[in-house]
Amino acid sequence: MIEYEIVVIGGGPAGMAAALSAKEAGISRILLVEREEALGGILNQCLHTGFGLTYFGQELNGPQYAARFIKKIEQSDLDVLTSTAVISLQPDGRMILSGASGLQEIKAQAVILASGCRERPIGTLPVTGTRPSGIFTAGMAQKMVNLGGYDIGSRIIILGSGDVGMIVARRMVLLGKQVIAVIEKEATCGGLLRNQIQCLERYGIPLWTRCTVSKIHGTKRISAVTVQNLENGKEEYIPCDTLITSIGLIPERELAEEAAAGGPIPDWLFLCGNACYVHDLVDDVTYEAEQVGRKATEFVLKVKASNSGQAAHTHKQPGSSLYEGDYHKQQIEIINNPQEKTQNAYCIGCPKTCRLILTAQGWKGAICGRKDPLVSIRNN
Amino acid sequence: MNRYDVIVIGGGLLGCFAARNLTRYKLKIALLERREDLCTGISRANTAIVYSGYDMKPGTLKAKMCVQAAQGFGELCAELGVRYSPCGSVMVCFGPRGAKILRQKYEQGIENGVQGIRLLNPQEVLELEPNLNPRVVLGLYAPEAGTVIPWELGIAAAENALQNGADILLNSEVTDITPLENGFKVSCGSQTFWTRGIINCAGLAADEILEKVSSPKIRIFPSGGDYLVLDTKAGGYIRHVIFHEPEQKGKGLTLVPTVEGNILLGPSEVPIEDKDSFATSSEGLAEIKALVSEVIPSLPLEHVIRSFGAIRPNPYWVHLDPLSGRYVPEDKGINSFTILESSPGPFLSLIGIKTPGLTCANELGKYVANKMAEALGDVVPNPAFNPKRPAPLRLNDLPLAQRARLVEENPLYGKIVCRCRKITEGEIVDSIRRKPGAVTIDGVKRRTGSGTGRCQGSFCTQRIIEILARELGCSPAEICKDGKGSYVIRNMNNSSSGKKATRND
Numbered sequence: 071m072i073e074y075e076i077v078v079i080g081g082g083p084a085g086m087a088a089a090l091s092a093k094e095a096g097i098s099r100i101l102l103v104e105r106e107e108a109l110g111g112i113l114n115q116c117l118h119t120g121f122g123l124t125y126f127g128q129e130l131n132g133p134q135y136a137a138r139f140i141k142k143i144e145q146s147d148l149d150v151l152t153s154t155a156v157i158s159l160q161p162d163g164r165m166i167l168s169g170a171s172g173l174q175e176i177k178a179q180a181v182i183l184a185s186g187c188r189e190r191p192i193g194t195l196p197v198t199g200t201r202p203s204g205i206f207t208a209g210m211a212q213k214m215v216n217l218g219g220y221d222i223g224s225r226i227i228i229l230g231s232g233d234v235g236m237i238v239a240r241r242m243v244l245l246g247k248q249v250i251a252v253i254e255k256e257a258t259c260g261g262l263l264r265n266q267i268q269c270l271e272r273y274g275i276p277l278w279t280r281c282t283v284s285k286i287h288g289t290k291r292i293s294a295v296t297v298q299n300l301e302n303g304k305e306e307y308i309p310c311d312t313l314i315t316s317i318g319l320i321p322e323r324e325l326a327e328e329a330a331a332g333g334p335i336p337d338w339l340f341l342c343g344n345a346c347y348v349h350d351l352v353d354d355v356t357y358e359a360e361q362v363g364r365k366a367t368e369f370v371l372k373v374k375a376s377n378s379g380q381a382a383h384t385h386k387q388p389g390s391s392l393y394e395g396d397y398h399k400q401q402i403e404i405i406n407n408p409q410e411k412t413q414n415a416y417c418i419g420c421p422k423t424c425r426l427i428l429t430a431q432g433w434k435g436a437i438c439g440r441k442d443p444l445v446s447i448r449n450n
Numbered sequence: 451m452n453r454y455d456v457i458v459i460g461g462g463l464l465g466c467f468a469a470r471n472l473t474r475y476k477l478k479i480a481l482l483e484r485r486e487d488l489c490t491g492i493s494r495a496n497t498a499i500v501y502s503g504y505d506m507k508p509g510t511l512k513a514k515m516c517v518q519a520a521q522g523f524g525e526l527c528a529e530l531g532v533r534y535s536p537c538g539s540v541m542v543c544f545g546p547r548g549a550k551i552l553r554q555k556y557e558q559g560i561e562n563g564v565q566g567i568r569l570l571n572p573q574e575v576l577e578l579e580p581n582l583n584p585r586v587v588l589g590l591y592a593p594e595a596g597t598v599i600p601w602e603l604g605i606a607a608a609e610n611a612l613q614n615g616a617d618i619l620l621n622s623e624v625t626d627i628t629p630l631e632n633g634f635k636v637s638c639g640s641q642t643f644w645t646r647g648i649i650n651c652a653g654l655a656a657d658e659i660l661e662k663v664s665s666p667k668i669r670i671f672p673s674g675g676d677y678l679v680l681d682t683k684a685g686g687y688i689r690h691v692i693f694h695e696p697e698q699k700g701k702g703l704t705l706v707p708t709v710e711g712n713i714l715l716g717p718s719e720v721p722i723e724d725k726d727s728f729a730t731s732s733e734g735l736a737e738i739k740a741l742v743s744e745v746i747p748s749l750p751l752e753h754v755i756r757s758f759g760a761i762r763p764n765p766y767w768v769h770l771d772p773l774s775g776r777y778v779p780e781d782k783g784i785n786s787f788t789i790l791e792s793s794p795g796p797f798l799s800l801i802g803i804k805t806p807g808l809t810c811a812n813e814l815g816k817y818v819a820n821k822m823a824e825a826l827g828d829v830v831p832n833p834a835f836n837p838k839r840p841a842p843l844r845l846n847d848l849p850l851a852q853r854a855r856l857v858e859e860n861p862l863y864g865k866i867v868c869r870c871r872k873i874t875e876g877e878i879v880d881s882i883r884r885k886p887g888a889v890t891i892d893g894v895k896r897r898t899g900s901g902t903g904r905c906q907g908s909f910c911t912q913r914i915i916e917i918l919a920r921e922l923g924c925s926p927a928e929i930c931k932d933g934k935g936s937y938v939i940r941n942m943n944n945s946s947s948g949k950k951a952t953r954n955d
Contacts, residue, residue, distance in 0.1 A: 105866060105869065153865060155866040155869065155872075157866065157872050166850065168857070168864050168865075168866055168872075168874070169864050169865065170857075170861035170862070170864045170865050171861070171864065172854060172857050172858060172861075172864060173850065173853055173854040173857050173864060175850075188904070188905045188908065188909065189905065189908050191755060191756070191904075191905060191906035191907075191908060192906075193679070193754065193755050193756030193757055193906055194754055194755060196732065196735055196736075196757075197757075198732045198734075198735065198757075200759075201758060201759075202931070202936060203930065203931035203932065203936040203937060203938050204937075204938070206908075207908040209908065210908040210909070210911065210912065213912060214912050214939070218912055218916075218926075218939075219942070219943060220912075220926065220927075220939040220940075220941075220942065220943075221939065221940045221941035221942070221943060222938065222939060222940060223940055224940065284732070290930075290932075290933065290934065290935030290936040291935060291936055291937060311940075324683075327683075
């Protein structure tokens with residue numbers, strides 16, 4: 071079994087920044103694992119600009135933003151494994167990696183989970199009707215169009231006005247497709263105002279608020295949707311050949327759940343990026359991930375000092391005296407991003423003190439996935 | 451050439467098992483399926499339950515077959531290399547009407563010879579299923595029930611039939627059947643086959659097939675059912691198949707802890723008109739949710755990842771209405787297994803086989819195969835028949851060391867494609883290369899489970915299309931989700947160049 075001080079799972083913006091900052095902070099044995107063939111994560115499929123405004127003071131597109139970090143990683147002596155997935159992360163910090171080069175068992179003193187998020191599938195909504203082809207999530211459509219170079223349809227309905235949905239709507243119009251409408255159940259746009267203006271209004275894409283898709287038609291390829299007005303219940307049959315959904319992103323942290331084995335998140339496991347909570351801006355992800363990288367470093371060094379080099383997690387239980395107090399405080403610092411406009415709400419259910427954000431469904435963001443986080447609102 | 455002893459029409463579960471059991475005899479057999487793959491109709495969407503056999507009226511063929519089938523189901527699955535979860539079932543009720551029915555079913559079960567069946571008091575029920583509504587008044591436990599993946603079972607039977615010499619002809623829709631002196635001429639478009647006997651397992655179209663040679667006696671009137679699938683995160687929430695016997699008339703809730711660790715919820719029952727429409731209805735889905743709050747109120751419905759619609763083939767005796775000139779159903783539907791022998795023969799039809807058709811698939815297959823052999827007369831057993839079908843590799847089920855060895859031999863077994871289910875490229879390639887192999891995204895899904903996890907294919911679909919195209923030697927634009935016309939990619943190239951997007955944005 072190969073041992074590392076820190077293993078970073080996920081080679082997107084969060085994982086790359088966390089790995090680089092841990093390296094800078096003095097950790098020598100770091101492994102960065104990425105399941106795709108190249109580093110960069112979702113940035114690779116984001117051909118639009120708007121990245122790097124705060125971090126680099128420059129407007130970049132996704133691949134450009136990623137390239138700056140990839141270059142740094144190539145210049146460093148970080149161990150990087152691409153085309154490799156972590157298929158298991160056990161409560162004792164052991165993990166199993168699967169890649170074309172083989173199966174490996176690896177143990178780390180600290181693990182940074184930067185596995186991003188996934189898109190909420192349409193099956194989670196009470197949309198009735200058939201299940202034909204031609205239904206895509208926004209990120210999936212973006213990847214197929216931008217990286218695959220595929221033409222996925224020409225008369226398009228977009229369900230949900232999340233940022234990815236609006237960006238894809240604009241992309242489709244630029245490719246000469248007809249975007250019939252972006253459909254949003256709330257009274258206002260779900261994504262950033264900037265995207266509403268730059269992606270929809272500038273291209274004349276209609277935004278139908280207080281509406282939803284109530285039924286899907288077509289047995290082979292989608293042929294139409296029924297759009298329901300949520301104010302008056304009226305339904306309209308709209309022919310289309312493609313439905314793209316942008317109905318929410320869900321942090322992908324099943325590995326953390328596996329490691330937690332029903333209990334709190336182990337103290338050697340750190341989450342960052344969209345695996346922690348879904349961010350609006352990649353610049354924020356980078357800032358936070360850098361801090362998480364430094365905190366993981368502190369953890370490794372501290373445990374090393376107090377245990378004379380023995381593995382951390384075999385000795386430390388979460389919430390025990392060693393980390394209470396300063397660990398608590400540091401965590402708050404990590405997540406206390408000055409640019410964030412939401413309240414400073416934290417979950418005090420465990421030493422991770424996750425920063426929470428208020429959503430329509432209540433407080434979200436506890437990295438252990440607990441449904442009702444113990445909310446504590448603090449002043450700076 | 452194109453001459454067979456027996457042609458089986460329809461490649462659903464029943465057709466696959468009819469073909470498999472026919473290969474126990476020295477016969478030249480063909481299975482004709484109109485679609486590009488097997489198990490795409492009723493077999494693809496149902497409750498996935500192996501019933502223990504207490505629901506059926508004692509003395510009927512259905513009761514006898516079901517009890518026998520349930521007892522041998524583990525063995526059948528082992529033979530065919532199919533995953534089976536012998537989890538047992540608990541039927542529960544919340545009032546006197548249900549309790550009365552449960553007691554009747556218990557008596558019926560004893561009479562039918564269902565083993566291990568017993569009535570449970572509320573405390574015993576809650577010990578088995580702690581998350582159930584504590585207001586439960588009575589339970590009926592049946593250890594021999596279980597759950598299986600219907601299409602996995604059907605495809606395994608078809609592979610086994612193929613191994614034992616049957617021809618499986620896909621994309622072969624029967625357009626015409628002509629009785630001849632000693633058999634039939636069967637046309638599939640421009641292709642013609644001659645056969646001595648026919649077994650009609652055409653599912654929802656079984657009546658239409660039969661009517662190509664005889665006048666209508668039975669027609670199928672489909673009804674739909676809606677189902678919800680919960681993520682594996684909710685998987686441990688129940689341990690047994692749970693049947694709910696409601697106090698009001700109507701269909702109760704059924705909960706199934708699936709082989710792959712999900713929970714399947716359903717079904718509601720709604721009448722439908724279109725035999726090709728696997729649609730869900732808002733009434734059906736709402737009904738399921740209302741029932742959940744009664745039966746298992748804390749079930750984490752936030753873990754729903756998919757809803758789907760199923761079709762049930764309800765057979766009715768019909769008569770010609772002289773006024774309208776149309777065939778109209780008799781009052782009551784047919785509840786027993788209907789195996790029609792029509793003349794000219796031998797022509798056997800399995801019509802409107804509903805629950806427990808999945809449980810009894812092999813038994814029904816055996817039954818019609820034996821009947822056919824008898825009717826043909828001069829038939830001898832096939833000494834080379836091998837009931838065992840080599841199971842496909844499922845890496846998640848293997849010990850780590852074995853898994854590592856496989857990756858060393860074939861690196862594709864290391865490449866995870868479906869991240870939710872952790873399905874590797876090697877397993878996907880296998881599913882395409884097996885005979886009969888997957889040719890669509892749903893075909894890969896049915897064989898490997900890819901795309902059935904919590905992201906519902908949003909990460910892996912493109913990759914699977916590309917692997918299918920590579921393996922089948924075609925363009926990704928030719929790969930369909932589920933049969934002709936269900937394309938995912940319209941064209942290979944975007945209609946305008948990509949440079950616009952990077953600049954103008």
